[in-house]
Amino acid sequence: MAPEMTTLKGKPFSRAELDGLLRRTLFYTPSFEIYGGVAGFYDYGPPGCALNANIVDLWRKHFVIEENMLEVEGPMVTPHEILKTSGHVDRFCDWMVKDEANGDILRADHLVENVLEMRLKGDKEARGLVHVEKEEDPKKKKKKEKALANLEAKKLDDALVQEYEEVLAKIDNYDGAELGLLIEKYDIRNPATGNPVTPPTQFNLMFHIPNIGPSSSLYGFLRPETAQGQFLNFAKLLDYNNHRMPFASATIGKSFRNEISPRAGLLRVREFLMCEIEHFVDPEGGKKHARFHEVADVKLNLLDRDTQLSGKTEVSPMPIGEAVEKGIVDNETLGYFLARVQLFLIQLGCNPEKIRFRQHMATEMAHYATDCWDAELQTSYGWIECVGCADRSAYDLTVHMKRTGQPLQVRERLDEPRTVEYWAAETNKKEFGPKFRKDAPAVQGAIDALSDELREKLSVELKEAGKITLDVPNFGDGKVELTPDLITIEKRTRTENIRTYTPNVIEPSFGIGRILYALCEHVYWSREGDESRAVLSFPPSIAPMPVVLYPLSSHPDFKPLIARLSALLRKKRIHFAVDDSSASIGKRYSRRDQLGTPFHITADFESVQKNTFTLRERDSMEQVRATEQEIVDAVVNMVNGEETWEDVQARLPKFEGQAIEEGEEERKE
Numbered sequence: 001m002a003p004e005m006t007t008l009k010g011k012p013f014s015r016a017e018l019d020g021l022l023r024r025t026l027f028y029t030p031s032f033e034i035y036g037g038v039a040g041f042y043d044y045g046p047p048g049c050a051l052n053a054n055i056v057d058l059w060r061k062h063f064v065i066e067e068n069m070l071e072v073e074g075p076m077v078t079p080h081e082i083l084k085t086s087g088h089v090d091r092f093c094d095w096m097v098k099d100e101a102n103g104d105i106l107r108a109d110h111l112v113e114n115v116l117e118m119r120l121k122g123d124k125e126a127r128g129l130v131h132v133e134k135e136e137d138p139k140k141k142k143k144k145e146k147a148l149a150n151l152e153a154k155k156l157d158d159a160l161v162q163e164y165e166e167v168l169a170k171i172d173n174y175d176g177a178e179l180g181l182l183i184e185k186y187d188i189r190n191p192a193t194g195n196p197v198t199p200p201t202q203f204n205l206m207f208h209i210p211n212i213g214p215s216s217s218l219y220g221f222l223r224p225e226t227a228q229g230q231f232l233n234f235a236k237l238l239d240y241n242n243h244r245m246p247f248a249s250a251t252i253g254k255s256f257r258n259e260i261s262p263r264a265g266l267l268r269v270r271e272f273l274m275c276e277i278e279h280f281v282d283p284e285g286g287k288k289h290a291r292f293h294e295v296a297d298v299k300l301n302l303l304d305r306d307t308q309l310s311g312k313t314e315v316s317p318m319p320i321g322e323a324v325e326k327g328i329v330d331n332e333t334l335g336y337f338l339a340r341v342q343l344f345l346i347q348l349g350c351n352p353e354k355i356r357f358r359q360h361m362a363t364e365m366a367h368y369a370t371d372c373w374d375a376e377l378q379t380s381y382g383w384i385e386c387v388g389c390a391d392r393s394a395y396d397l398t399v400h401m402k403r404t405g406q407p408l409q410v411r412e413r414l415d416e417p418r419t420v421e422y423w424a425a426e427t428n429k430k431e432f433g434p435k436f437r438k439d440a441p442a443v444q445g446a447i448d449a450l451s452d453e454l455r456e457k458l459s460v461e462l463k464e465a466g467k468i469t470l471d472v473p474n475f476g477d478g479k480v481e482l483t484p485d486l487i488t489i490e491k492r493t494r495t496e497n498i499r500t501y502t503p504n505v506i507e508p509s510f511g512i513g514r515i516l517y518a519l520c521e522h523v524y525w526s527r528e529g530d531e532s533r534a535v536l537s538f539p540p541s542i543a544p545m546p547v548v549l550y551p552l553s554s555h556p557d558f559k560p561l562i563a564r565l566s567a568l569l570r571k572k573r574i575h576f577a578v579d580d581s582s583a584s585i586g587k588r589y590s591r592r593d594q595l596g597t598p599f600h601i602t603a604d605f606e607s608v609q610k611n612t613f614t615l616r617e618r619d620s621m622e623q624v625r626a627t628e629q630e631i632v633d634a635v636v637n638m639v640n641g642e643e644t645w646e647d648v649q650a651r652l653p654k655f656e657g658q659a660i661e662e663g664e665e666e667r668k669e
């Protein structure tokens with residue numbers, strides 16, 4: 001259930017107020033709006049662009065530069081063959097249902113989730129535990145009223161409440177058939193109309209490009225992730241890295257998903273900025289990480305698979321070192337990135353208590369993945385996945401290697417020949433060929449692509465269950481069942497002088513728009529709960545506009561002072577603005593608090609006489625007074641993270657001044 005949110009200062013959080021602020025101040029605005037708009041597309045205005053750029057800048061410093069990652073940038077248009085090989089053409093789908101009467105299309109898992117959440121809310125209201133807020137906006141009223149009419153406050157049976165909670169805890173794990181059963185069992189209907197819906201069908205989320213070039217023989221898609229471009233460059237990157245392993249590549253770029261029902265503003269859109277890392281690691285030796293000790297003590301809020309299976313959502317805060325040691329997180333490299341992701345989110349200004357890491361259930365993970373954790377941020381929409389961290393094993397490199405014949409592998413000369421054990425998966429040609437005929441190569445490809453780890457698991461399954469099921473992208477419904485007469489999986493040994501292996505890939509994948517929006521929720525508050533005195537407390541290095549200069553009035557004596565300050569800040573490449581509007585200084589400060597500006601420099605009459613300026617800090621509204629150079633140096637240091645406001649206050653004289661904040665008595669000229 002969506003949690004009751006509070007602001008930074010512990011007051012009730014209002015999404016409508018924040019959303020209104022972000023749209024009014026042009027953080028973001030619907031795209032193509034004067035033509036009526038298209039769902040799932042947003043433009044960023046000046047503060048949104050600056051905030052986005054600062055987040056990406058920190059991301060590059062925190063990951064790419066810190067870890068010497070190899071950055072690559074590839075095209076967004078991707079030919080069909082590549083995405084067919086990667087499995088996206090056949091499997092990058094969501095389940096959708098249609099309103100049987102009016103044809104409204106809804107995403108099946110979201111429908112189940114929304115309706116069950118509304119019913120639980122209705123139950124809580126009937127028990128007097130919460131009050132469901134009625135929609136005041138007349139435009140939205142109609143739709144919401146219809147929804148509430150279908151889902152009125154109604155007490156549910158205790159056992160049903162528990163069932164609903166269990167379904168919600170596992171909502172990401174259901175396939176189409178299971179969602180269909182839930183819809184039927186709980187009589188789930190389109191909440192906007194009360195009409196029944198059709199059984200779920202699959203919808204591929206990629207945008208189709210019908211012709212690349214004038215002929216239509218080559219076609220493709222807009223990429224749904226940036227990862228494939230990195231995998232295709234693996235051999236060149238390995239060469240660039242002097243054949244040294246491990247190493248990571250990284251890409252910052254747009255991805256596209258034709259979401260069935262874009263919703264929740266920036267959280268589910270059809271075009272978004274992704275920052276993705278592919279860390280290539282030797283699968284042997286437990287996927288250790290040389291710098292793991294640096295993060296071993298970082299405590300993460302972990303929501304593991306077993307806890308979710310029991311229908312619970314409580315997190316256990318645990319140092320990542322302990323989580324890897326206990327096998328809760330599969331390996332050091334994955335654990336290293338989880339901790340680094342948390343440190344990044346905290347540096348951005350996210351509230352550590354509103355960050356958790358949720359492990360994927362076995363059924364939720366791609367079949368090739370060995371472990372997968374999402375970094376989720378708590379928002380008024382609930383816990384939202386903002387960073388996916390998956391161990392993709394050797395799947396991607398293997399399938400592209402099979403398809404192209406290019407060696408996407410590492411060859412390592414051994415000092416001593418060695419005997420190695422491996423799991424051989426061999427088909428019985430006599431039975432296999434006739435059974436699969438023209439599909440035999442596709443099935444064989446899927447078998448060859450299995451990692452050693454998976455083969456070991458499958459050998460047990462084959463023995464115990466008498467069959468195994470594999471995903472085969474180019475075959476029937478995408479699944480094939482193999483029995484012991486068709487395949488043998490057994491442990492064997494061989495001697496090697498050169499070791500050839502396909503690296504495994506640990507992939508942290510960031511959606512910048514989701515992080516940006518969740519961050520805004522985390523740093524939003526208002527003075528004395530007054531919406532018109534809203535504040536966005538971004539850290540100085542992340543704030544869209546870290547400094548604003550104010551002449552106290554339009555008096556001409558202030559102009560040269562502002563020009564001098566501007567020149568100094570420009571030289572230091574600090575993003576600033578001058579607010580010389582005629583509004584009172586308190587109003588002007590307040591306007592900039594709403595954009596998250598942390599530092600305000602004002603030129604007043606003392607500045608003209610003594611060349612000293614006031615510097616105000618956004619959150620505390622406290623001020624110091626010092627010379628032009630001292631003020632600029634302090635701002636530069638704070639924006640670059642070399643000093644804090646407390647450091648500056650300790651070394652520069654405090655300025656009491658007169659009451660100048662909006663709502664208080666204004667300073668006189």
Ligand SMILES: Nc1ncnc2c1ncn2[C@@H]1O[C@H](COP(=O)(O)OP(=O)(O)OP(=O)(O)O)[C@@H](O)[C@H]1O
Nearest residue numbers: 257259267268269272385386387388509510511514
């Ligand atoms: N439609 C979208 N709009 C905005 N960001 C997205 C969208 N889809 C994915 N992302 C971002 O990209 C990241 C990596 O994508 P990934 O494929 O792991 O997401 P996903 O599991 O498909 O997300 P979801 O289950 O929410 O659709 C996500 O953590 C998220 O931040």
